[in-house]
Amino acid sequence: MQYKKILIMLKPYKYFSLLIICIFMALQGMAQQKTKPLNTHGGNLFSAGFAAGFIGGLYDAFYPYKQLLKQGDFGLGAPGKLDGELLLLNGKLYQTQATGKTTQLIDTGKTPYAVVCFFQPKKVYKRTGELTKAGLFSYLDSLLTNTNGIYAIHIKGKFRLVKTRAFPPVEKPYLPLAAMLDRQHFFNHTDIDGDLVGFRTPAFMEGSFITGYHFHFLSADKANGGHMIDVITQDITVEIDLLNSYTMQLPQTTDFNNFDFKKDRKDDIKSVENGKKQ
Structure with missing residues (x-):
């Protein structure tokens, strides 16, 4: 009705009226666009803390966990004072302690280190048959063809074996993780269903992230649950999300301000990832 009224009013000015209508419709479309919420989720890997630190x-x-959940619904990390391992799946946080006890967390705590994203898988693959850890990583390499890509990876299904670990809580003065490998608690889970939540980050992110x-x-x-040390898959579904950016929140603490970042910690990171001295 609005357009008809405008046409009647501007009939003597045929071309001018068409121009006015076009402008009116364009402005109306822009107004409608502004009311639509922008999708700011997806594509970004967020880190609370610096990996080498x-x-x-x-x-x-x-x-705070509350802030972390605003940055992603999928990821991993650690609780304060190294009290086990964290996992974030479908927007829910889980903690595995050194006793092996795994519980869902409320969002009132804080973390010293976590990496998360809003998981929006673009590709899904199914794989049957056993794969060792080396075989699984080789299979993933065949799927993740962008050498310098940042990938979020969800692996769900049946596992012949998943070996995990968790550290007990520690008190100051803190030692580096690689100096506390003898304190790890290991757990062997056989013939188990579950989820692996993780990332593959490229070499140029070394230090700031665990590559x-x-x-x-x-x-x-x-x-x-816990940090994956070893695995033998059985029947799995692999979901992959290629991320295109990363951001980081650094601690504003005296310990961080005075931390020695000049030391090369590549071997330490490898030792901690694999649960043994490299």
Whole structure:
């Protein structure tokens, strides 16, 4: 009706009236666009904390879980004072302690280190038959063809074996993680269903992130989990999300301000990832 009224009013000015209508419709479309919420989720890997700093002993929690959940619904990390391992799946946080106990967390705590994203898988693959850890990583390499891509990876299904670990809580003065490998608690889960949540980050992100593959595990019954040390898959579904940016929140603490970042911690990170001295 609005357009008809305008046409009648501007009939003597045929071409001018068409111009006015076009402008009117364009402005109306812009107004409608402004009312639509922008999709700011997806595509970004967010880190609370700096990987090399955490590996080197920055275990004091500083970043609230409530804020972390605004940055992603998928990821992994550590609780304050190194009290086990964290996993974030479908917007829910889980903690696996050194006792093996795994529980869903409320969002009132804080973390010293976590990496998360809003998981929006673009590709899905199914794989049957057993794969060792080396075989799984080789299979993933065949799928993740962008050498310098930042990938979020969800692996769900049946596992012949998942070996996990968790550290017990520590008190100051903190030692680097690589100096506390003898304190790890290991758990062997056989013939188990569950989820691997993780990332593959490229070499140019070394230090600020843990590069290469990094996975945490959560059993289907949510009773077991931890950092993945070893695995033998059986029947799995692999979901992949290629991220295109990363951001980081750094601790504003005296310990971080005085931390020695000049030390090369590549071997320490490898030792911690694999659960043994490299």
